[in-house]
Amino acid sequence: MPCPGYVSKVKVQDRYNVVGFISSGTYGRVYKATGRNGKSGEFAIKKFKPDKEGEVIQYTGISQSACREMALCSELCHPNIIDLVEIILEDKCIFMVFEYAEHDLLQIIHHHTQPTRYPIPAPTIKSILFQLLNGLLYLHSNWVLHRDLKPANIMVTSKGEVRIGDLGLARLFYKPLHQLFSGDKVVVTIWYRAPELLLGSRHYTPAVDLWAVGCIFAELLSLRPIFKGEEAKMDSKKTVPFQRNQMQKIVEILGMPTKEQWPGLVHQPEYSQLQSLPYTARDASNVRGLETWYWTILKSSNYPMEPPSAYPGQQGFDLLSRLLEYDPTKRLTAREALQHPYFSANGEKVSANCFDGMVVQYPHRRVSKDDNDIRTTSLPGTKRGGLPDDSLVGRPTKRLKEG
Amino acid sequence: MAANYWASTQRRHWQFTKDALLDIRQKLEDEDRALVQQYPLPDRRVQSHFFNQQLVKLGRRMTIRQQALATAQVFIRRFYTKVEIRRTNPYLVMATALYLACKMEECPQHIRVVVSEARSIWSEFIVSDISKLGECEFFMISEMNSQLIVHHPYRSLVELQSTLNMAQEEVSLAWSIINDHYLTDLPLLYPPHVVAVTAIFLAMVLKPTQAGLHAASNAAATLSNVSQAIKGVEPSQLNDIGATTPQGKVQSLVKWLGESEIDIKAVVDCSQEIISLYDIWDQGNEKTCREQIARYVKARGLDK
Numbered sequence: 087m088p089c090p091g092y093v094s095k096v097k098v099q100d101r102y103n104v105v106g107f108i109s110s111g112t113y114g115r116v117y118k119a120t121g122r123n124g125k126s127g128e129f130a131i132k133k134f135k136p137d138k139e140g141e142v143i144q145y146t147g148i149s150q151s152a153c154r155e156m157a158l159c160s161e162l163c164h165p166n167i168i169d170l171v172e173i174i175l176e177d178k179c180i181f182m183v184f185e186y187a188e189h190d191l192l193q194i195i196h197h198h199t200q201p202t203r204y205p206i207p208a209p210t211i212k213s214i215l216f217q218l219l220n221g222l223l224y225l226h227s228n229w230v231l232h233r234d235l236k237p238a239n240i241m242v243t244s245k246g247e248v249r250i251g252d253l254g255l256a257r258l259f260y261k262p263l264h265q266l267f268s269g270d271k272v273v274v275t276i277w278y279r280a281p282e283l284l285l286g287s288r289h290y291t292p293a294v295d296l297w298a299v300g301c302i303f304a305e306l307l308s309l310r311p312i313f314k315g316e317e318a319k320m321d322s323k324k325t326v327p328f329q330r331n332q333m334q335k336i337v338e339i340l341g342m343p344t345k346e347q348w349p350g351l352v353h354q355p356e357y358s359q360l361q362s363l364p365y366t367a368r369d370a371s372n373v374r375g376l377e378t379w380y381w382t383i384l385k386s387s388n389y390p391m392e393p394p395s396a397y398p399g400q401q402g403f404d405l406l407s408r409l410l411e412y413d414p415t416k417r418l419t420a421r422e423a424l425q426h427p428y429f430s431a432n433g434e435k436v437s438a439n440c441f442d443g444m445v446v447q448y449p450h451r452r453v454s455k456d457d458n459d460i461r462t463t464s465l466p467g468t469k470r471g472g473l474p475d476d477s478l479v480g481r482p483t484k485r486l487k488e489g
Numbered sequence: 490m491a492a493n494y495w496a497s498t499q500r501r502h503w504q505f506t507k508d509a510l511l512d513i514r515q516k517l518e519d520e521d522r523a524l525v526q527q528y529p530l531p532d533r534r535v536q537s538h539f540f541n542q543q544l545v546k547l548g549r550r551m552t553i554r555q556q557a558l559a560t561a562q563v564f565i566r567r568f569y570t571k572v573e574i575r576r577t578n579p580y581l582v583m584a585t586a587l588y589l590a591c592k593m594e595e596c597p598q599h600i601r602v603v604v605s606e607a608r609s610i611w612s613e614f615i616v617s618d619i620s621k622l623g624e625c626e627f628f629m630i631s632e633m634n635s636q637l638i639v640h641h642p643y644r645s646l647v648e649l650q651s652t653l654n655m656a657q658e659e660v661s662l663a664w665s666i667i668n669d670h671y672l673t674d675l676p677l678l679y680p681p682h683v684v685a686v687t688a689i690f691l692a693m694v695l696k697p698t699q700a701g702l703h704a705a706s707n708a709a710a711t712l713s714n715v716s717q718a719i720k721g722v723e724p725s726q727l728n729d730i731g732a733t734t735p736q737g738k739v740q741s742l743v744k745w746l747g748e749s750e751i752d753i754k755a756v757v758d759c760s761q762e763i764i765s766l767y768d769i770w771d772q773g774n775e776k777t778c779r780e781q782i783a784r785y786v787k788a789r790g791l792d793k
């Protein structure tokens with residue numbers, strides 16, 4: 087604005103050495119960096135794509151989600167939320183500097199499927215879940231909805247501390263409710279999307295995040311997304327389609343929701359769509375039920391089945407079923423979930439290090455050295471540069487984070 | 490943190506004592522002595538009125554919600570604790586603050602709309618190139634350290650209205666007092682709930698006049714009396730004030746005030762600030778202010 091133009095007082099390159107490229111997402115690219123000039127430690131720098139007009143990068147106004155992410159990350163401070171170090175606005179780009187997290191849940195799950203499947207130790211799952219819920223309780227008690235919890239967005243440090251990341255979709259929910267829906271065309275990656283959202287609910291609540299936690303819990307146990315639906319794409323008229331296949335996947339395991347179970351069901355905007363799902367009496371008898379699903383997984387993963395050492399065991403099932411509760415008003419809250427006996431079973435304390443007692447070590451995050459030039463602005467987005475794994479292909483991405 | 494005022498960046502970084510604020514501003518001016526001397530500007534409170542009036546004008550063209558206007562006003566005030574006003578084009582700063590505030594308050598406006606509306610009322614000072622506003626946004630966010638979540642007194646007002654059994658007209662009067670406090674330094678001096686309680690207090694005491702505060706100079710006098718009366722009293726003595734006012738409600742308000750952990754001294758201070766705001770209202774300084782701003786903006790080419 088002033089005549090010489092805006093010049094950042096702080097320069098990314100004076101403060102950090104970019105080591106390489108980690109990943110590219112909806113909003114830009116993430117780089118690994120180390121501190122310079124007396125600053126020690128490792129960092130992840132998320133660089134937001136600048137907008138281009140023709141070939142020239144121009145200021146075009148910062149997207150609303152970037153504004154939210156910057157503002158929320160600046161306020162938040164909790165051991166289970168990724169720590170923001172600073173934000174640098176330089177050369178028409180936004181650089182958000184975070185503490186570096188060596189792992190994320192997607193990568194950990196992936197590691198347990200390659201080359202052969204072997205289960206994540208039960209105490210590790212318990213610790214991850216506990217820390218995740220702890221971070222979520224903090225968010226919710228501060229009126230923040232995350233809205234995009236999924237394995238890729240949950241980081242784990244080399245010390246085994248869980249850090250919720252990617253607040254790109256997060257919002258304050260004390261703002262008037264009707265506004266929570268408008269403006270956001272897509273909320274929560276489809277596999278982790280709560281049924282009330284799939285059914286078009288506009289009054290969504292912190293319960294959407296707890297559904298996602300339920301899905302993540304199931305995925306940590308089975309090493310596969312529990313409800314792996316195919317996303318219906320937005321049509322040319324840009325109307326948001328009913329996610330029929332995703333809803334179908336949920337119904338296949340949990341059964342068709344009923345009015346008795348979920349009194350608000352009939353008021354869901356897409357209720358009629360639900361009734362049109364191909365679902366017959368015969369299907370109803372074929373529904374495996376979450377309980378069958380759960381014990382089958384436990385068995386195939388060789389988790390101990392017999393008391394007293396049986397865990398996740400019965401308590402694990404109980405917790406899972408209360409997280410994957412159809413009725414959002416009955417679904418456990420983060421606070422209730424933390425008090426669930428699953429976490430206190432056998433009088434054991436949940437470790438604050440999810441790697442406690444583990445023999446295996448997870449590989450370091452892939453960092454590609456090909457691109458350590460954080461200043462280049464026009465590299466095409468290669469989704470998750472590192473992992474050469476087909477199980478990751480087909481993971482849905484979010485589109486249109488913003489309206 | 491975000492919804493929790495006590496851990497918020499607002500309390501930690503954007504709440505000052507009067508002296509500290511004075512100091513900060515003095516330093517800013519000292520760093521730019523020559524500039525400040527060369528281009529005199531009216532009293533800060535007059536400037537505030539002028540900015541508010543201009544901002545409301547812009548907001549109206551786009552039918553922006555009050556809360557976003559309020560956030561924009563806080564942004565402007567914060568920004569000018571970091572940057573000497575004579576180094577900026579205040580019209581661009583206002584437009585940018587409103588653009589950013591709308592995003593933060595979940596009522597986003599397209600940058601092109603903001604620029605074109607701003608141009609239609611301040612054509613001399615706003616260029617059509619949207620990148621100017623985009624650049625100013627970087628400047629502004631950077632000066633505010635990306636601390637963009639603003640806690641407003643409106644929420645406390647809404648929360649308290651039933652506790653205090655407020656009538657609708659009392660609520661709206663309190664609401665408009667809150668709107669007005671953005672013309673003062675109060676948002677940088679006191680927590681939002683203190684401002685809310687002040688507004689409620691003033692609204693309930695003032696209720697009989699119903700005239701709206703602006704015109705009611707005798708209302709201001711009433712207020713002064715009330716604040717004179719509360720000044721220096723112990724919370725326990727507040728009952729007496731309540732008893733001498735006509736309404737039982739006020740009495741219970743005063744009782745509630747005594748029992749709550751609200752800093753009474755702060756409320757008194759706040760009331761006085763607001764009352765003096767109405768005192769200087771309407772001094773017809775708008776023209777001078779406009780000219781003085783135009784003079785330095787043009788001379789320094791800040792409108793380009």
Ligand SMILES: Nc1ncnc2c1ncn2[C@@H]1O[C@H](COP(=O)(O)OP(=O)(O)OP(=O)(O)O)[C@@H](O)[C@H]1O
Nearest residue numbers: 109111112113114116130184185186187238252254
């Ligand atoms: N602090 C961090 N430490 C290490 N890696 C990180 C960190 N933050 C993000 N990453 C990596 O970068 C990826 C993308 O980051 P993030 O989710 O914040 O961006 P995004 O643009 O919103 O991505 P997406 O659209 O894929 O969700 C993460 O999935 C993770 O692999």
Ligand SMILES: [Mg+2]
Nearest residue numbers: 111238239252
């Ligand atoms: Mg992500």
